[in-house]
Amino acid sequence: MPCPHCTIVGHKITFSLDRERIDLIKNHFTQHNFPMDIEEDQLTTHEQGARELVDFLLAMDLATDVTFKINSYDWLPLSDFKDYQDASWVDELxxxxxxxxxxxxxxxxxxxxxxxxxxxxxxxxxxxxxxxxxxxxxxxxxxxxxxxxxxxxxxxxxxxxxxxxxxxxxxxxxxxxxxxxxxxxxxxxxxxxxxxxxxxxxxxxxxxxxxxxxxxxxxxxxxxxxxxxxxxxxxxxxxxxxxxxxxxxxxxxxxxxxxxxxxxxxxxxxxxxxxxxxxxxxxxxxxxxxxxxxxxxxxxxxxxxxxxxxxxxxxxxxxxxxxxxxxxxxxxxx
Missing domain, CATH: 3.20.20.450 (EAL domain)
Known part of the structure; x- marks a missing residue:
């Protein structure tokens, strides 16, 4: 099994947020058939799902105190998600x-x-x-x-x-x-x-x-x-x-x-x-x-x-x- 830290694979992105917001997001993800794994106050999805989630949280003014992490890296504030998206050019190189x-x-x-x-x-x-x-x-x-x-x-x-x-x-x-x-x-x-x-x-x-x-x-x-x-x-x-x-x-x-x-x-x-x-x-x-x-x-x-x-x-x-x-x-x- 390849190591996710050494190889170029799709990211799993985990968000930490309260259960009320998870329930709102879960309905949207189900309708759009986005993958999700929910464990207590954390929701994990792929990159497209993560973009949708962040857009929703920002538009609905629900982004306060939300953090995210890529695979098993450190937790980051949601304000860093745009930097993560903007650096996507590096993947193909x-x-x-x-x-x-x-x-x-x-x-x-x-x-x-x-x-x-x-x-x-x-x-x-x-x-x-x-x-x-x-x-x-x-x-x-x-x-x-x-x-x-x-x-x-x-x-x-x-x-x-x-x-x-x-x-x-x-x-x-x-x-x-x-x-x-x-x-x-x-x-x-x-x-x-x-x-x-x-x-x-x-x-x-x-x-x-x-x-x-x-x-x-x-x-x-x-x-x-x-x-x-x-x-x-x-x-x-x-x-x-x-x-x-x-x-x-x-x-x-x-x-x-x-x-x-x-x-x-x-x-x-x-x-x-x-x-x-x-x-x-x-x-x-x-x-x-x-x-x-x-x-x-x-x-x-x-x-x-x-x-x-x-x-x-x-x-x-x-x-x-x-x-x-x-x-x-x-x-x-x-």
């Missing part, structure tokens, strides 16, 4: 033909391309670009974060064949989009094995697009990846929830210093202190430290001298639709 993979190099201090970060970009049916800062919020509003995260991961795994044989692929995932790793991640890991690509070439990267509150759950996800031979990385370390204590608890093989601490690190003592803390952590559990968002040669030189292992940023290359054909970047031209 949650298929691989509308996802284009971009590749950003991750290099060693000598310019050798160690890996690429696999970055999903999106287009609509007319081929017009949809940027991630539009696509992901719309998917979240629509209740499609799970489906979007899954299809991006699968697409990224398929593209690894385009890299040189010794290069790794950093693939982002949203940990809150995964309920049971052995269920939600099986398609991803099975595909990687089916493509006959060494598991160690995959680095699944925790991103901070969703705040992790359940550390134990995240650890179960990372253990699943590890048990299947894959590696993992923590993104945006130093900012938000990814505190140094969180880092100690998870002991990732790769640690990415957030770009906000990379910017002007060569002349900012506070940022230098955080960068050095990351290096101390790296040494404690034999990880690799990656500085992301490097834009100037001065930042690169400071980070390299400090001891960072890997580097990523516009200084070395922007995300492109094709990986480079050369195994290294000429640092003398920077």
């Amino acid at each position: 949650l298929f691989e033909p509308f996802i284009q993979m971009h590749f950003q190099p991750i290099i060693k201090s000598n310019g050798e391309i160690f890996a690429y970060e696999m970055l999903s970009r999106f287009v609509d049916r007319q081929g017009k670009k949809i940027f991630p800062d539009v696509m992901f919020p719309a998917a979240k509003t629509r209740g499609r974060t799970f489906a979007l995260d899954r299809i991006c991961r699968i697409n990224a795994v398929r593209q690894v064949k385009r890299l040189l044989p010794n290069q790794k692929a950093f693939i982002n995932f949203i940990p809150t989009a995964i309920y049971l790793p052995e269920f939600c991640l099986k398609t991803t890991t099975d595909l990687a094995h089916a493509l006959d690509i060494d598991s160690s070439r995959f680095v699944f990267e925790v991103v901070e697009t969703e705040q992790v509150k359940d550390t134990a759950h995240l650890q179960s996800i990372l253990k699943y990846y590890q048990d299947n031979g894959f590696q993992y990385a923590l993104d945006d370390v130093g900012s938000g929830y990814n505190t140094l204590n969180f880092l100690k608890e998870l002991k990732p093989p790769y640690i990415k210093l957030d770009l906000t601490f990379v910017r002007d690190v060569n002349r900012d003592l506070d940022k230098q202190r955080i960068a050095k803390e990351i290096l101390k952590m790296r040494d404690q559990f034999d990880a690799m430290a990656l500085a992301e968002g490097v834009e100037t040669i001065e930042e690169f030189n400071w980070l390299k001298q400090a001891g960072f292992d890997l580097f990523q940023g516009y200084l070395f290359g922007k995300p492109e639709s094709e990986p480079l054909t050369t195994p290294s970047i000429d640092l003398t031209s920077l």
Whole structure:
């Protein structure tokens, strides 16, 4: 049975309202043959029925204190239902033909391309670009974060064949989009094995697009990846929830210093202190430290001298639709 959080399926929408209003709605639904499931003060229906219900409540001035939820997501005020409807365009784009993979190099201090970060970009049916800062919020509003995260991961795994044989692929995932790793991640890991690509070439990267509150759950996800031979990385370390204590608890093989601490690190003592803390952590559990968002040669030189292992940023290359054909970047031209 497919997981409703990972696959693209019709939504079940549940409304919480008093019994008097449910009785009014029930008669209307029966006449129009809309599906409904009533349990105490909750009525569940499909999307067309939900639209009818909301229109009725608003027209009859009965919308006070009504909340709704999509599948098993959080309860929302009825005022958010319009945003949910307006984001319906995202549903038809949650298929691989509308996802284009971009590749950003991750290099060693000598310019050798160690890996690429696999970055999903999106287009609509007319081929017009949809940027991630539009696509992901719309998917979240629509209740499609799970489906979007899954299809991006699968697409990224398929593209690894385009890299040189010794290069790794950093693939982002949203940990809150995964309920049971052995269920939600099986398609991803099975595909990687089916493509006959060494598991160690995959680095699944925790991103901070969703705040992790359940550390134990995240650890179960990372253990699943590890048990299947894959590696993992923590993104945006130093900012938000990814505190140094969180880092100690998870002991990732790769640690990415957030770009906000990379910017002007060569002349900012506070940022230098955080960068050095990351290096101390790296040494404690034999990880690799990656500085992301490097834009100037001065930042690169400071980070390299400090001891960072890997580097990523516009200084070395922007995300492109094709990986480079050369195994290294000429640092003398920077």
